[in-house]
Amino acid sequence: MTIEGLDSLLKKLNNLSINANEVVKKGVANATKKVQGDAKDLAPVNYGQLRNGIVTDVKEEVGEVIGEISATAEHSAYVEFGTGPVGRASPKDLPPGIEPQYREGMWWIHESQIDPAIAEQYHFIKIETKDGVFYGTYGQAAQPYLYPAMKQNEEYIKESIAASVRMEIKKGD
Numbered sequence: 722m723t724i725e726g727l728d729s730l731l732k733k734l735n736n737l738s739i740n741a742n743e744v745v746k747k748g749v750a751n752a753t754k755k756v757q758g759d760a761k762d763l764a765p766v767n768y769g770q771l772r773n774g775i776v777t778d779v780k781e782e783v784g785e786v787i788g789e790i791s792a793t794a795e796h797s798a799y800v801e802f803g804t805g806p807v808g809r810a811s812p813k814d815l816p817p818g819i820e821p822q823y824r825e826g827m828w829w830i831h832e833s834q835i836d837p838a839i840a841e842q843y844h845f846i847k848i849e850t851k852d853g854v855f856y857g858t859y860g861q862a863a864q865p866y867l868y869p870a871m872k873q874n875e876e877y878i879k880e881s882i883a884a885s886v887r888m889e890i891k892k893g894d
Contacts, residue, residue: 741886742781742784742786744885744886744889745786745882745885745886746779746781746786747885748881748882748883748884748885748886749779749786749787749788749878749881749882750777750779750788751881751885752788752874752877752878752881752882753777753778753779753788753789753790754777755874755877755878755881756777756788756790756870756871756874756878757775757776757777757790757870759870759873759874760775760790760792760866760867760870760871761775762870763865763866763869763870764792764800764864764866765800765864765866767839770794770796771792771794771796771797771800771866773794774792774793774794774797775790775791775792775793775867776790776791776792776793777789777790777791778791788878790867790870790871791867792866792867797867798821799861800861800863800864800866801863801864801865801866801867801868802815802821802863802865803821803823803860803861803862803863803864804823804824804860804861805823805824805825805826805827805828805858805859805860805861806823806825806826806859806860807859807860807861807862808821808823808860808861808862808863809821809823809860810862811862811863812863813863813865814865814868814869814872815868816868823860824860826859827846827857827858827859828857828858829855829856829857830845830855830856830857830858831852831853831854831855832853832854832855832856833853835856837854837856840856843858843861845857845858846858
């Protein structure tokens with residue numbers, strides 16, 4: 722993402738002996754918190770691991786300030802992109818270059834690996850065998866929360882960084 726006019730603002734900061742990267746870092750940190758909050762609002766909730774595992778990080782790499790919002794729960798990608806044929810067929814607005822791979826066909830989950838209430842909630846097929854109960858599924862639909870949170874905040878992200886820079890310039894005047 723780029724911000725028009727940011728280079729000239731950064732030059733002004735440097736002329737005022739202000740650390741431009743630190744100023745941009747403040748704006749990026751503010752923006753990542755906003756996107757994190759929106760991602761948490763958009764994330765579906767069963768037990769809260771997904772929502773509670775949405776974290777931020779701001780770092781500097783080779784003259785760039787990078788803000789990251791990520792989900793640490795083991796199932797976070799499955800929720801964002803969906804699974805199986807159902808996930809493949811569900812509508813998604815994906816970032817360029819992201820092409821999830823989906824398992825084809827139905828798969829079976831033994832009762833020891835899933836809470837029966839969850840299997841029922843998601844309408845899994847249930848069969849009883851001599852080896853126990855199995856639940857069958859064709860996957861789950863995508864329930865995007867991370868990428869939409871970023872997309873809906875693109876203007877906010879730019880404005881947050883620009884506002885941080887403008888504030889430091891005003892302090893230096």
